[in-house]
Amino acid sequence: MNKADYLIIGSGIAGLTLAIRLAERFPDRAIVIVTKANEEDSNTQYAQGGIAIVLDDTTDSYEKHIRDTLICGDGLCDESVVRMVVTDGPKRFRELLDWGARFDRGGYGHFDLGKEGGHSESRVLHHKDQTGAEIERAILAKVRQLENITVLDHFFAVDVVMCDGSCIGVTVLHEKTSELVQLYAGFTILATGGIGQVYGHTTNPLIATGDGVAMAHRANAQILDMEFIQFHPTAFYEKKAGAAFLISEAVRGFGALLKTKEGRRFMPDYDSRGELASRDIVSQSIHAELEKTGDDCVYLDCTHLNHEKFMAHFPMIHRYCMDHGVDIRKDWIPVLPAQHYLCGGIVVDEHGRTSIDGLLACGECSRTGLHGANRLASNSLLEALVYSHQIYAYLERQMPKPYGVPPKTTRIAKPTVNALFVTGYRRKLHELMLRHVGIVRRDSGLALAANSIAQWEKEITSLISTHAPSVALYETLNMLQVAGLIVSASRERTENRGGFVKIS
Numbered sequence: 001m002n003k004a005d006y007l008i009i010g011s012g013i014a015g016l017t018l019a020i021r022l023a024e025r026f027p028d029r030a031i032v033i034v035t036k037a038n039e040e041d042s043n044t045q046y047a048q049g050g051i052a053i054v055l056d057d058t059t060d061s062y063e064k065h066i067r068d069t070l071i072c073g074d075g076l077c078d079e080s081v082v083r084m085v086v087t088d089g090p091k092r093f094r095e096l097l098d099w100g101a102r103f104d105r106g107g108y109g110h111f112d113l114g115k116e117g118g119h120s121e122s123r124v125l126h127h128k129d130q131t132g133a134e135i136e137r138a139i140l141a142k143v144r145q146l147e148n149i150t151v152l153d154h155f156f157a158v159d160v161v162m163c164d165g166s167c168i169g170v171t172v173l174h175e176k177t178s179e180l181v182q183l184y185a186g187f188t189i190l191a192t193g194g195i196g197q198v199y200g201h202t203t204n205p206l207i208a209t210g211d212g213v214a215m216a217h218r219a220n221a222q223i224l225d226m227e228f229i230q231f232h233p234t235a236f237y238e239k240k241a242g243a244a245f246l247i248s249e250a251v252r253g254f255g256a257l258l259k260t261k262e263g264r265r266f267m268p269d270y271d272s273r274g275e276l277a278s279r280d281i282v283s284q285s286i287h288a289e290l291e292k293t294g295d296d297c298v299y300l301d302c303t304h305l306n307h308e309k310f311m312a313h314f315p316m317i318h319r320y321c322m323d324h325g326v327d328i329r330k331d332w333i334p335v336l337p338a339q340h341y342l343c344g345g346i347v348v349d350e351h352g353r354t355s356i357d358g359l360l361a362c363g364e365c366s367r368t369g370l371h372g373a374n375r376l377a378s379n380s381l382l383e384a385l386v387y388s389h390q391i392y393a394y395l396e397r398q399m400p401k402p403y404g405v406p407p408k409t410t411r412i413a414k415p416t417v418n419a420l421f422v423t424g425y426r427r428k429l430h431e432l433m434l435r436h437v438g439i440v441r442r443d444s445g446l447a448l449a450a451n452s453i454a455q456w457e458k459e460i461t462s463l464i465s466t467h468a469p470s471v472a473l474y475e476t477l478n479m480l481q482v483a484g485l486i487v488s489a490s491r492e493r494t495e496n497r498g499g500f501v502k503i504s
Contacts, residue, residue, distance in 0.1 A: 004032035004150075005400040006187030007169060009157045009212065011035040012044035013132075015191035015385040016139045018098065021392040030399065031149045032183065034172055036156040036471065037207050041205075044193075044381070046205055046318070049116060049130025050103075051385070052125040052378035056113065059380040060121040062087050069379060070082040072118045072278045073372020074498035076225075082367040083387045084350065085379075092385040093125065103127050104313075116249040116377035117233075118278035122247035124378045126388075129314040133496030135381070144256060146381035154326055156471050159213060160188070160219040167219070169357035173469050174176040177330060178416065186400020189391060190216060190361040196488070198479045199339035200430030203232055203246040209475040210363035211481035216346045217481060224323075224367050225344025226482075227500050229487035230375050231439050232340035233258075233282035236320065236333065237297035241430065243341050244338040245320055252276060257301045259332065260292070261291060268297075280374040281500040283337040287439045299332035313315075328476040329447060337439060341380065343371040343499065352387050360394075362387045373498025417467040425456055425476050429483060437487055443500045446491045453484045473497045 006022050008015040012031055019031050020326040025247045053499050054060050070077050097103075103125045106112040114124040128135035143149050161182055169184035192212030217223050234252070235244035252258070252275040269278035270285040277285075278484025286298050301311060307329050310320045318328065324332055345367040352360040362385045370383050432452055436445030457480040464473050493500060 002181070002183055003402045004029070004183065004185045005029040005187070005412050006185055006395065008033045008191055009170060009403045010187065010191035010193060011140075011151065011153075011189060012363060012364065012384070013139065014314070014382055014388050015189065016136075016143055017095075017385060018140065018189060018191070018362065018383065018388040018391055019149050019402035020142050020146065021389065022395065023149045025392070027148055029148060032185070033143075033149065033151045034155045034157055034170070034183070035151065036175070037151050037212070038153055042119055045136045046131045046203070046246070047381060048129045048134075048246055048376045049250050050114060050131045051089075051093065051381045052116075052119065052124050052376065053093050053382060054086065054123055055090060055093075055111060055125070056123070060123050064120050064412060065123060067130050068118055069370070069376045070372075072280075072376040072498070074280075074374055076372035076497055078317055078369030079244050079380055080373040083352065085368075085370050085491040086111075086384055088386045089382050092382075092389055096135065096138065096385070098160075099137050099138050099142045099500070101127075103131075103134075104428060104488070110267050111285075114250045115253040117252060117276050117282060118237070118376045119276075121270070124250065124253070126250065128312075129316045130249065130379070142194065156474060157192070158469070158474055160215050160356070161355075162219060170215070173471065175471060178468055184402055186358075186361050187395060187398070187404045190359070190365055191363045192365045194364045195342045195479075195482050196339050196485050197426075197475075198429065199433045200241060201235075201244055201337040201424070201434055203235055203244055204339070206243070211326065211366075211475070211478050212361065213342075213345050213485070214478035214481045215363075216356075216359070216361065217234030217485060219356055219359070221359065221461055223345065223485060224347050225489070226342070226485040227493050228340040228343035228371070228373050228498060229339060229437075229486065230279055230343055230499050231283040231337040233279055233286055233337050234300055234333075234335040235277065235338035236324070238298075238324070238334040244336075246338075246340075247333060247335055248314065251300065251317065253301065253312060254310065255305050258335075259299050259381045260293060261295050261299065261300050276435070278374060279340070279377065282369060283499075284501060286337055297334045297336045300335050302328040303330060334391075334497065341372065341375050343367075343375050348387075350390060353394070360391050362488045373500060382493070414484070415464065416469040417463055417470055417473055419472050422460075422463075422472040422476050425460060425480065429479060435482060437483070437490060439501065441490055443491065443504065450484070450487045450491065452481055453487060456480055457484065
């Protein structure tokens with residue numbers, strides 16, 4: 001399919017729920033979802049914690065959730081956006097239930113509400129410690145029932161196609177044939193997820209290479225707040241580079257305590273909320289402790305918790321710990337902060353519209369104003385649901401106008417690039433970002449990073465021009481450009497807020 005009424009890039013919660021809404025409302029219109037891996041492979045799939053939504057108004061309220069979000073965002077949230085997202089949450093949650101998503105219940109059939117860092121009340125709905133996987137399962141099943149949705153998996157979105165200042169689709173790489181194909185659409189929606197692979201040590205999956213942000217940047221869309229990178233405080237520490245397994249925020253909400261190697265509980269020294277302070281504060285506190293002690297990690301102590309209840313709530317975490325030699329009944333879990341979430345991204349309005357006509361964005365790749373300088377735990381799935389609906393509400397009133405451009409397919413006869421050679425650029429980038437653009441940054445390190453990234457970007461761009469199209473090259477270019485945006489924004493910011501700390 002080279003033409004669609006609606007072209008959605010990404011198969012996580014943002015893209016799939018938008019596709020469902022549009023397909024049900026307009027059964028005679030074509031919706032195409034493009035995903036570079038399998039349809040179920042997305043950031044959503046790996047979300048452990050849950051969705052923060054106010055359901056119990058006996059103890060909780062919209063105003064409490066709004067206040068918690070604003071405090072966590074450290075004065076940089078858009079309050080009108082926060083209010084819209086929080087108050088719309090229960091309606092969007094009921095849609096998930098209607099689509100078949102299951103959430104844990106406690107006594108009398110009431111939903112079991114967890115508490116996470118930065119929240120003043122228990123309001124996190126979850127499916128054990130695999131909430132994202134359960135949501136992805138349910139909405140994918142719904143997508144497969146709708147005949148006017150086509151999923152193109154193993155197609156890599158390369159660039160936005162522009163015409164007279166408007167977006168009219170995207171160029172994609174057919175990964176199995178190495179052909180470049182232009183797909184045209186009345187409206188194009190970027191729902192491409194996060195940027196974790198820019199850092200390497202991340203809780204994000206391998207697909208999180210910042211593709212949407214980089215594509216939008218190359219098309220001259222407005223990008224903001226890239227300096228605000230959230231590091232999750234408690235990723236399982238292993239003595240190797242690469243992706244990190246997340247020990248959910250909910251484990252601390254369940255009562256786990258952070259301790260040094262000597263057994264000293266340190267979080268009360270930094271914040272009165274202790275382990276349930278917001279992620280920026282906990283990550284920065286762990287960083288400060290490790291700077292003082294020279295230790296490789298800190299520890300999460302779960303030995304005092306009810307073991308049976310822990311296993312029931314966190315079966316995946318329990319299994320991972322056991323498989324890696326940590327028996328939580330008697331052992332502490334070694335943890336270290338890892339890159340987790342991008343709080344900035346492609347600037348969108350309340351309907352998900354970017355600064356480019358015909359191009360919209362939703363989910364982690366977008367900058368809505370909800371998160372400010374630091375995201376409140378479990379607000380991300382909520383944001384994706386609400387903005388998916390906001391985009392739908394806008395598109396419902398618009399008539400898509402697919403451009404009558406003839407399909408263009410290009411197969412380029414050039415030598416293929418050595419994948420191991422390209423991997424070398426990624427390793428250098430990971431080391432650079434963690435050393436100079438991590439939890440605490442310095443101007444001298446940022447300047448060094450800017451020069452290195454600019455040089456590597458030139459080299460990768462040259463390789464792209466002289467070699468056959470490949471996902472490895474395009475992803476590496478995207479990662480370098482996103483890294484450049486993070487470094488540039490970090491150099492420009494003079495005031496420390498939320499997840500951003502820069503010292504002289």
